[in-house]
Amino acid sequence: MQVWEGDHIMRVFVTGASGFIGAATVDQLLAAGHEVTGLARSDASAAAIAAKGARVLRGDLDDPGSIRAGAEQAEAVIHLANKHDFTNVAISNAAERAAVQTIGDTLAGSGRPFLLAAGVAGLAPGRFGTEADPSPAHGPDSPRGGSENLALEFVERGVHTVSLRFAPTVHGTRDHGFIAALVAIARQKGVAGYPGDGTNRWAAVHRLDAAHLVTLALAKAGAGTRLHAVAEPGVPTREIAQAIGRAFDLPVASIAAQDVQEHFGWIGGFFAMDLAATSTATQELLGWTPTGPTLVEDIAAGAYA
Numbered sequence: 485m486q487v488w489e490g491d492h493i494m495r496v497f498v499t500g501a502s503g504f505i506g507a508a509t510v511d512q513l514l515a516a517g518h519e520v521t522g523l524a525r526s527d528a529s530a531a532a533i534a535a536k537g538a539r540v541l542r543g544d545l546d547d548p549g550s551i552r553a554g555a556e557q558a559e560a561v562i563h564l565a566n567k568h569d570f571t572n573v574a575i576s577n578a579a580e581r582a583a584v585q586t587i588g589d590t591l592a593g594s595g596r597p598f599l600l601a602a603g604v605a606g607l608a609p610g611r612f613g614t615e616a617d618p619s620p621a622h623g624p625d626s627p628r629g630g631s632e633n634l635a636l637e638f639v640e641r642g643v644h645t646v647s648l649r650f651a652p653t654v655h656g657t658r659d660h661g662f663i664a665a666l667v668a669i670a671r672q673k674g675v676a677g678y679p680g681d682g683t684n685r686w687a688a689v690h691r692l693d694a695a696h697l698v699t700l701a702l703a704k705a706g707a708g709t710r711l712h713a714v715a716e717p718g719v720p721t722r723e724i725a726q727a728i729g730r731a732f733d734l735p736v737a738s739i740a741a742q743d744v745q746e747h748f749g750w751i752g753g754f755f756a757m758d759l760a761a762t763s764t765a766t767q768e769l770l771g772w773t774p775t776g777p778t779l780v781e782d783i784a785a786g787a788y789a
């Protein structure tokens with residue numbers, strides 16, 4: 485069994501290398517001296533990855549052979565791809581679980597690092613989730629296809645699994661995720677809404693801090709570690725709506741619980757959740773100190789203009 489020795493230059497296979505977090509991660513991996521191969525499913529993504537100075541492996545989450553080939557050739561795998569079909573999450577979750585199964589099976593017995601994206605949803609309703617809280621998502625029908633727990637099960641099979649639990653908003657310029665969707669809805673409806681009394685919270689982290697965490701995790705995190713890429717433990721959704729209202733000169737209003745789904749559509753369920761989490765253990769373990777702008781600062785600075 486090849487033993488993982490931590491802080492050295494590695495050949496790293498990155499899925500989602502053309503994505504919001506993945507592209508920033510590739511930049512930082514390359515800057516740290518690693519050799520990176522990025523999975524690309526289109527000419528545009530291949531060109532973007534190659535332009536950074538990384539190698540390209542053409543493939544798709546729906547093509548397990550491509551995922552296997554990438555993992556076989558690498559000394560470490562960072563899995564950040566996701567279909568993000570929020571109108572049919574079962575499709576995204578099935579692909580996510582299948583990719584994790586393929587990567588785990590490929591790395592089994594190798595001792596090689598396998599870092600994968602995860603989230604903080606459902607860890608500890610009503611309080612701040614911590615790294616010590618196991619994910620309640622088990623099995624294919626659970627959120628994200630239960631991929632974190634599946635990946636962590638591979639530790640017993642000789643895989644150096646590390647879970648990267650990203651805050652529900654990884655924010656910054658070029659974000660096309662949740663905050664961008666909330667901005668689009670606010671502009672379309674002419675009101676920056678928040679669910680209920682707006683006291684439910686979302687953890688947040690700036691994109692570059694998140695990418696820095698991934699790079700540190702590759703070097704420093706032990707097998708079975710759960711990390712929290714969280715800079716702000718809990719921004720009330722009312723403050724998020726107020727920031728959007730100020731930035732786009734829109735009124736701010738509460739959306740009653742029974743109207744949340746209709747007003748916000750697919751993102752309503754997420755925006756009404758309390759997704760608060762701390763990162764004390766992660767910061768201590770990695771020596772990671774987030775330095776990027778806060779979510780409200782980012783919105784005010786025009787990151788979503």
Ligand SMILES: NC(=O)c1ccc[n+]([C@@H]2O[C@H](COP(=O)([O-])OP(=O)(O)OC[C@H]3O[C@@H](n4cnc5c(N)ncnc54)[C@H](OP(=O)(O)O)[C@@H]3O)[C@@H](O)[C@H]2O)c1
Nearest residue numbers: 500502503504505506529544545565566567601650653654
């Ligand atoms: N951003 C956040 O706020 C946040 C919060 C919590 C967790 N996460 C998780 O962190 C990970 C990275 O998120 P992100 O924001 O960087 O996502 P993103 O910007 O949407 O990027 C998704 C990546 O997956 C790739 N991809 C999509 N479908 C694919 C397929 N069928 N085959 C191969 N690749 C495919 C995309 O390729 P193309 O470029 O070719 O489309 C892209 O590189 C995801 O697992 C996400 O769920 C993100």
